[in-house]
Amino acid sequence: MERPSGYILLTSNLAASIEELGAGGSSEHQKLFFKEEFLIDDSKEVIAQAYIASKEPVRVIIAAQNYNLYAQNALLKILEEPPKHISFILLATSKSSLLPTIRSRLPIIDHREPLSQNPFPLALSSLSLKEVYGFLKELTRENPSKEETKRLIESLLFACKEESLPLRAQDLELFGRAIVLAEQFERPAHIFLPLLLLLLQRKKSVRPKN
Numbered sequence: 001m002e003r004p005s006g007y008i009l010l011t012s013n014l015a016a017s018i019e020e021l022g023a024g025g026s027s028e029h030q031k032l033f034f035k036e037e038f039l040i041d042d043s044k045e046v047i048a049q050a051y052i053a054s055k056e057p058v059r060v061i062i063a064a065q066n067y068n069l070y071a072q073n074a075l076l077k078i079l080e081e082p083p084k085h086i087s088f089i090l091l092a093t094s095k096s097s098l099l100p101t102i103r104s105r106l107p108i109i110d111h112r113e114p115l116s117q118n119p120f121p122l123a124l125s126s127l128s129l130k131e132v133y134g135f136l137k138e139l140t141r142e143n144p145s146k147e148e149t150k151r152l153i154e155s156l157l158f159a160c161k162e163e164s165l166p167l168r169a170q171d172l173e174l175f176g177r178a179i180v181l182a183e184q185f186e187r188p189a190h191i192f193l194p195l196l197l198l199l200l201q202r203k204k205s206v207r208p209k210n
Contacts, residue, residue: 006060006079006088008103010110014063014091017111021061021089031060038064043074050078050086063091066147069183072099079105096150099183100176118151120159124199132196136189149182149191156195165202174198 011017018034031049033042042062050060079088079102090106092098122131144152157175160167178191 005082006106008090008106008108010112011091012112017091018063029056029058033062035064037066038071039068040071040074043071047078050083054085057085059087061089067097072102076101096154096179118155120155124159124163127200136193139188144188146182146185149188150179153178171198
């Protein structure tokens with residue numbers, strides 16, 4: 001018999017999706033953890049509840065606007081090897097709120113309403129060192145929030161696709177690490193400097209030769 005595992009549900013409205021799942025609260029066959037920010041203590045409680053023996057299937061539903069980095073790391077093992085009869089449903093408003101290691105363990109279902117992608121502030125077609133310097137200086141002045149920084153990273157990756165810039169596997173890993181650094185409240189300018197220098201290098205590699 002195949003063991004239940006679960007999935008990740010991306011949603012624009014956490015409360016509405018919880019209601020659609022029929023998850024009004026915790027019960028014998030369902031455990032609900034609905035938080036503004038999912039912290040390490042919440043992970044410990046999830047793990048404790050998941051290991052309570054049950055002969056019937058139990059759904060563990062976790063929903064949060066923000067997921068703490070250390071709280072996610074604490075869940076990795078149990079998501080990979082869930083206890084018997086346990087399935088996990090993780091609700092999030094964006095992929096970037098979850099670590100790549102979390103996303104790799106569960107299938108992702110996207111129920112979000114289509115949103116227009118805000119363009120990255122710099123045009124990659126004419127990107128220069130001078131523009132990179134100005135952008136980083138402006139980032140330092142504005143000091144965007146964690147979520148704003150992650151959205152900027154996503155818009156930069158989208159801009160790369162729009163410009164058909166060739167990104168290698170290690171380049172995509174660099175974008176993944178940038179999301180992690182944003183989660184750790186690293187300074188945005190420090191996050192974007194290696195990304196933009198990388199893209200300058202990639203632009204040179206596709207420049208037409210005379």
